[in-house]
Amino acid sequence: MILNQNKKRKVFAIADLHLSGGQNKPMGIFGEHWDNHWDKIKENWIKKISDDDIVIIPGDISWAMSLDDAGEDIRELNDLPGRQILIKGNHDYWWSSYSKVSEVLSDKQIAIQNNSCKISDIVIAGTRGWVCPNSQEFKEQDEKVYKREAIRLELSLQEAEKKADKKSALIVAMHFPPFALDKEPTLFTEIIEKYSPDCVVFGHIHSPKIAKSLEGDINGIKYVMAACDSIDFDPVRIL
Numbered sequence: 001m002i003l004n005q006n007k008k009r010k011v012f013a014i015a016d017l018h019l020s021g022g023q024n025k026p027m028g029i030f031g032e033h034w035d036n037h038w039d040k041i042k043e044n045w046i047k048k049i050s051d052d053d054i055v056i057i058p059g060d061i062s063w064a065m066s067l068d069d070a071g072e073d074i075r076e077l078n079d080l081p082g083r084q085i086l087i088k089g090n091h092d093y094w095w096s097s098y099s100k101v102s103e104v105l106s107d108k109q110i111a112i113q114n115n116s117c118k119i120s121d122i123v124i125a126g127t128r129g130w131v132c133p134n135s136q137e138f139k140e141q142d143e144k145v146y147k148r149e150a151i152r153l154e155l156s157l158q159e160a161e162k163k164a165d166k167k168s169a170l171i172v173a174m175h176f177p178p179f180a181l182d183k184e185p186t187l188f189t190e191i192i193e194k195y196s197p198d199c200v201v202f203g204h205i206h207s208p209k210i211a212k213s214l215e216g217d218i219n220g221i222k223y224v225m226a227a228c229d230s231i232d233f234d235p236v237r238i239l
Contacts, residue, residue, distance in 0.1 A: 009120055011239035012049060012082070013056040013226040015175065015203025017041065019073035021064025021094065033229060040233040045080050048235065053082040054119055055235060058203050058226060059089025059128060059175030067104060070094035074104060083119055084109045088128045089175040089204070112173065114152050116160035121167045122239070125160035125195075127152040129176035129202070132186045150187035157195045169239055170197040177202045177214050178223075193219055199238050203227035 018027055019038060027034035049055060057077075064070035077084060086109060088095045095101055098113040110117045116125040130146045131138045138146075157172070164170055178188035178200060192200055201224045205211040211230035215223055224238050225231070 009122070010049075010053045010237055011056065011122060011169075011171065012053060012235040013058065013173070013201045013224065013238050014041065014045075014228050014231065014233075014235040015058040015201075015226045016060040016089070016206070016228050017057065017062070017073075017077075018060055018091070018228075019062045019064075019076065021062035021073055022069040023063040023065070025063045031229075037228065037233050041228060041235075042080065044234040045082075048237075049080070049082045051081045054085065054122060054124075055080075055082040056085045056087070056124065056171065056173045056201055056226075056238075058087045058126070058173045058201055060091045060203065061086060061089065062092065062094055064094040067094050067096055067100060071104060074109070078106045078109060082108075085117065085124050085173065086111045087126050087173045087175055088113060090128065112156065114155045116156050116163060118160075118163040118168070121165075121169060122171065123160045123164045123168045124171045124173060125153075125156040125197075126171075126173035127156055129153070129174040129178060129188060131176065132178070132180045132188070134180035134182050134184050134186075138180075147187065150191060153188060154191050157191065161195060169199075170195065171238070172197045172200040174200070174202045176204045177225075179214075181210065181213070183214070183218060189218070192221060197221060199224060201226050201238055205230070 062073040
């Protein structure tokens with residue numbers, strides 16, 4: 001794949017916004033750096049992102065428990081500049097189905113679930129992902145979900161491949177990292193490497209030190225952590 005050379009359209013990512021969704025879940029309980037985190041994100045977002053840019057949001061968007069309750073958070077996102085690509089996270093309980101979520105999004109917001117999208121010469125695929133087998137948290141009951149998410153990633157990338165051409169940049173977005181801390185191969189990385197994306201972006205991990213250790217180039221593929229607390233609540237440019 002060839003990276004996008006159009007300087008007018010930049011691609012950013014920021015995950016784990018954890019907007020309130022009408023829930024009483026102050027994020028400050030996770031540390032003082034989370035105080036007023038949404039205000040920090042908006043300030044940084046507006047400074048660097050234009051309407052021509054793309055912002056990938058890889059999951060844990062809102063604490064809402066229903067789509068109606070998530071509506072205010074979706075509208076607040078819509079008020080910010082840039083095209084927005086949304087991926088479901090493990091805490092996005094409001095995300096009931098692709099069709100229902102798509103109905104409430106604006107024309108500049110796109111949900112990805114078993115599919116992909118193309119904006120100009122940028123093709124984006126992805127899925128939520130799950131805990132990987134080498135993780136300490138992995139339990140027997142996680143195996144089924146892990147394999148199902150791998151199938152969903154393949155479906156998304158199969159569709160993306162049909163949309164891409166020689167000038168396209170391919171980005172994979174996941175909520176969970178596609179590997180454990182040891183960065184050993186997983187079903188996710190095996191699938192990713194088949195399609196040779198320019199970048200894989202993810203979030204979920206809320207220990208900045210651990211989160212940053214998951215970044216880097218592996219087998220020629222760039223992996224980027226975008227959990228908002230690991231990037232100081234400032235959208236990170238990935239292309």
